Amino acid sequence: MEKELEVIFRVLVKVRSTVFSLREVSTNPVYARRLVSILEKYGLAEVYRSSRYYSIVLTEKGVEALECAKRFAEIVCGKKLEYRKTSFKEREVSLEKLPEYLADNPWLKVLAERGKT
Amino acid sequence: MEAVAERIKLNLVLLTVEELKALGFSELIPEALRQKRVFKKPSPPICVRVKRIDYLLPPTLTVILGEYGELLDFTPTPIEAPYSLTDKSLVEYLLFDLPEVLENERSPVLVRDLSERFSTHVYEGVEYCLNILARVSKVYNVSTIVCDKTLELPNKTASLTIIVGKINGKTVAQIAETNEIFYL
Numbered sequence: 001m002e003k004e005l006e007v008i009f010r011v012l013v014k015v016r017s018t019v020f021s022l023r024e025v026s027t028n029p030v031y032a033r034r035l036v037s038i039l040e041k042y043g044l045a046e047v048y049r050s051s052r053y054y055s056i057v058l059t060e061k062g063v064e065a066l067e068c069a070k071r072f073a074e075i076v077c078g079k080k081l082e083y084r085k086t087s088f089k090e091r092e093v094s095l096e097k098l099p100e101y102l103a104d105n106p107w108l109k110v111l112a113e114r115g116k117t
Numbered sequence: 118m119e120a121v122a123e124r125i126k127l128n129l130v131l132l133t134v135e136e137l138k139a140l141g142f143s144e145l146i147p148e149a150l151r152q153k154r155v156f157k158k159p160s161p162p163i164c165v166r167v168k169r170i171d172y173l174l175p176p177t178l179t180v181i182l183g184e185y186g187e188l189l190d191f192t193p194t195p196i197e198a199p200y201s202l203t204d205k206s207l208v209e210y211l212l213f214d215l216p217e218v219l220e221n222e223r224s225p226v227l228v229r230d231l232s233e234r235f236s237t238h239v240y241e242g243v244e245y246c247l248n249i250l251a252r253v254s255k256v257y258n259v260s261t262i263v264c265d266k267t268l269e270l271p272n273k274t275a276s277l278t279i280i281v282g283k284i285n286g287k288t289v290a291q292i293a294e295t296n297e298i299f300y301l
Contacts (some may be wrong), residue, residue: 093251110205111139
């Protein structure tokens with residue numbers, strides 16, 4: 001387990017984004033796939049495969065671990081390692097409440113009518 | 118009323134607190150919140166590939182803007198919101214009928230020309246439908262795609278935006294978030 005933790009830490013310090021390709025993990029594709037499978041095993045990343053390439057997307061847990069790894073690097077080196085947050089806002093969509101800009105949405109009245117019928 | 122109640126009970130993870138209130142089912146809110154807390158995404162994610170550019174869309178909401186016609190070839194074929202649905206019927210379809218379809222068989226979802234489907238409160242209607250589709254993606258772990266020629270950026274909900282336009286007379290598709298460009 002310690003070995004795997006070490007591998008995960010190394011990958012997280014290396015990647016510069018919450019979505020990345022295999023090449024960013026390692027130039028050796030076989031080795032990169034092995035490292036990514038460890039991330040998957042711990043629920044840190046989801047892997048989407050197409051015929052040409054792999055896209056690796058960090059899960060919420062993965063992003064949290066990434067923040068920790070970057071923070072660790074900052075403490076040790078005194079330099080902040082920036083990473084690019086990508087577009088996967090999907091993870092921020094709330095299932096509980098509508099966002100503020102939709103709270104007074106006139107289309108909610110449609111639902112009110114449906115509820116009465 | 119009973120039929121509506123039954124469908125709502127099946128749909129508690131997808132419906133927000135505000136929607137349950139609007140529907141007159143406030144008593145179901147505690148149960149809905151409980152279900153949301155223990156909710157686990159179904160697996161595996163169902164992604165869709167845009168064949169023309171061999172680009173795999175993740176199980177989130179993607180918006181394709183501009184002359185999207187050339188990108189309409191997807192694998193697997195998504196369920197498409199019928200073109201006849203507009204205004205109220207479209208909102209109801211996305212919120213009540215589509216989840217029922219996805220309960221039976223998870224599949225990617227496609228909605229075309231969203232902004233043309235509303236005759237009143239267009240902006241609110243579009244944003245509301247995008248929010249519903251983003252939630253559908255999250256609950257069923259499937260790709261949802263909105264194609265629209267006139268929708269304006271930025272919108273608040275889409276995870277991935279593909280813009281189809283022309284550069285030096287050549288048609289290109291650009292992934293807005295990564296700046297990747299594909300010549301069509």
